[in-house]
Amino acid sequence: MQRIPAMRVASRAGFTILEIVVVVAIITVITALAIPLWQRTQHNSKSAACMNNLRQIGVGVTKYLTDHDQTFPTLVMARENKEQQVPTIDTELLPYVGDARVFACPGDTKRLAETTGTSYLWNYKLNGQRLSSVVVSFVKSDSIDQQSRIMVVGDKEGWHPYLKNKLNVLYADGHASQELTFIDEGDGE
Secondary structure: OOOOOHHHHOOOOOOOHHHHHHHHHHHHHHHHHHHHHHHHHHHHHHHHHHHHHHHHHHHHHHHHHHHOOOEOOOOOOOOOOOOOOOOOHHHHOHHHHOOHHHHOOOOOOOOHHHHHOOOEEEOHHHOOOEHHHHHHHHOOOOOHHHHHHOEEEEEOOOOOOOOOOOOOEEEOOOOEEOOOOOOOOOOOO
């Protein structure tokens, strides 16, 4: 019986450099496509959670209006830190909302809610106004449909980079939206 030299019997055990380069290139392309999609999905999730927060704040505002003869609270637009003893949405509406976490937008990258109490701004033009007179004071029409264009609360900053306007808003009719549809004080439609 003839012996075969060890060199000739060795089988192919690994990948060639070209195969490794091709695999790495494919993984790089897939990663380059997947990461922005994943980031956008994460931002959309945070925006949806923010919209939910605004809806809950809207329910709190409605409860407040019910308890206060349909009159909006008198609040400051925002405060610099929690030590300031001024009425804000997070202090006055907390009993009506029930959970302080509602006042923190999940997209708040600066963590303003931790330092100021909320990620949202209050429309101070509503201070002390009755709900029924809000539209009249903003436009020269008493159409109740205009309440869908009067901002009550909105994001302090553009926390949502993939939205057209980068923020979410709660309107006087109780709906929250990613679309800005403010009333121009001079249009009077």
